């Protein structure tokens with residue numbers, strides 16, 4: 199759900215860009231959107247465009263989910279991806295045979311519109 203803090207992230211996704219934030223003091227990158235650095239608590243943070251590249255940290259093939267709208271999407275791949283810049287992101291893997299899934303699989307972002315307002319970042323094998 200977009201809010202004041204995360205609006206730049208959602209706006210960029212509609213334009214095909216994945217944004218992260220970084221700290222101007224300790225130089226760490228982080229996700230999700232916050233007005234301060236989760237490492238050193240500095241409020242000197244900025245947005246930057248991520249490469250969209252990463253590796254699969256973990257995954258699960260979901261065959262049953264009663265929570266709308268996921269029931270109509272099964273089976274799907276729930277995943278956590280380690281982005282090249284460091285942060286981890288909860289996501290889905292798409293365009294991938296289940297047998298091809300593997301920890302450390304190189305992946306790249308795909309921008310998936312789910313409404314007029316919201317585009318979500320999902321990942322496919324690179």
Ligand SMILES: [Zn+2]
Nearest residue numbers: 221224235238
């Ligand atoms: Zn910091």
